[in-house]
Amino acid sequence: MPQALAERRPDLAQRVLHVREMARWIRKRALRMVFEARQGHPGGDLSATDVLATLYFDSMRYDPGQPADPARDRFIMSKGHATGALYSTLAKAGFFPEEELTTYMQPLSRLNGHPNRVKIPGVETNTGPLGHGLPVAVGIAIAGQIDRADYRVFVITGDGELQEGSNWEAAMTAGHRKLSNLTVVVDRNRLQQGAGTEDTVGLEPLGDKWRAFGWDVVEVNGHDVEALIPLLDGSVARSRPLCIVANTIKGKGVSFMENKASWHHGVPNAEQYAQAMKELDA
Ligand SMILES: Cc1ncc(C[n+]2csc(CCOP(=O)(O)OP(=O)(O)O)c2C)c(N)n1
Numbered sequence: 001m002p003q004a005l006a007e008r009r010p011d012l013a014q015r016v017l018h019v020r021e022m023a024r025w026i027r028k029r030a031l032r033m034v035f036e037a038r039q040g041h042p043g044g045d046l047s048a049t050d051v052l053a054t055l056y057f058d059s060m061r062y063d064p065g066q067p068a069d070p071a072r073d074r075f076i077m078s079k080g081h082a083t084g085a086l087y088s089t090l091a092k093a094g095f096f097p098e099e100e101l102t103t104y105m106q107p108l109s110r111l112n113g114h115p116n117r118v119k120i121p122g123v124e125t126n127t128g129p130l131g132h133g134l135p136v137a138v139g140i141a142i143a144g145q146i147d148r149a150d151y152r153v154f155v156i157t158g159d160g161e162l163q164e165g166s167n168w169e170a171a172m173t174a175g176h177r178k179l180s181n182l183t184v185v186v187d188r189n190r191l192q193q194g195a196g197t198e199d200t201v202g203l204e205p206l207g208d209k210w211r212a213f214g215w216d217v218v219e220v221n222g223h224d225v226e227a228l229i230p231l232l233d234g235s236v237a238r239s240r241p242l243c244i245v246a247n248t249i250k251g252k253g254v255s256f257m258e259n260k261a262s263w264h265h266g267v268p269n270a271e272q273y274a275q276a277m278k279e280l281d282a
């Protein structure tokens with residue numbers, strides 16, 4: 001079984017610093033991908049980055065040289081449009097060369113707008129059509145439970161994505177089967193494509209919904225790495241699946257993108273890109 005960084009780095013302050021450094025790198029790299037490709041989803045990349053960085057650079061056990069290792073922890077980016085952040089993370093974690101990120105969404109590149117498990121090592125299942133990541137994760141978690149395997153299964157869903165009914169079938173099954181090996185992080189940025197979630201199909205009271213389906217629920221600031229680490233590192237034993245409602249800011253880290261629906265799939269011009277990079281370096 002490969003070790004998570006958390007197991008090798010006992011000092012919490014060091015772990016926090018390391019994850020923050022990785023998050024800064026991911027944000028900048030994802031934004032460069034969107035800028036160069038002239039397409040992508042920067043708002044959702046930036047809101048999910050701190051959770052992703054905590055998972056890959058602290059909590060999860062994996063060996064990038066053996067992406068199919070049966071003992072690996074599994075991660076599914078259910079909001080599959082956030083490939084800028086996902087591919088940057090997978091490259092930094094060693095699943096494929098960082099230089100390949102320059103091919104993002106180019107003809108013949110395997111780094112498509114939505115992730116493909118056949119093409120990219122480290123991608124567990126194809127996503128993009130919203131509402132499918134959690135159902136697949138529930139299947140993987142049931143398999144782990146039957147096999148008495150000790151791997152864990154993590155999913156990031158969008159909040160707008162939760163308007164897809166398939167999530168709630170999966171949530172009901174996970175609660176019924178007490179899938180304690182499963183953690184869902186809801187990227188609760190309160191925006192979907194073009195509008196606020198509560199103005200479209202409201203989700204509140206969101207935590208109570210998951211609780212009613214038999215889940216443990218924790219609400220957290222999704223950019224607070226120090227708070228995320230102990231929730232994701234498996235240090236608390238659980239008897240039920242865990243839903244982390246991660247309150248985030250869409251476009252986090254770039255002032256003019258923050259909380260703006262237009263940056264869901266906006267592309268910065270050269271001046272905006274330079275400004276964004278300056279802010280992310282600060
Ligand atoms: C089934 C489906 N319907 C519509 C879309 C188009 N779409 C892509 S992203 C998105 C909004 C998603 O919002 P949210 O889940 O809140 O993601 P985030 O805010 O993190 O970007 C939509 C409607 C899709 N990918 N799949």
Ligand SMILES: [Mg+2]
Nearest residue numbers: 159160191192
């Ligand atoms: Mg959202």
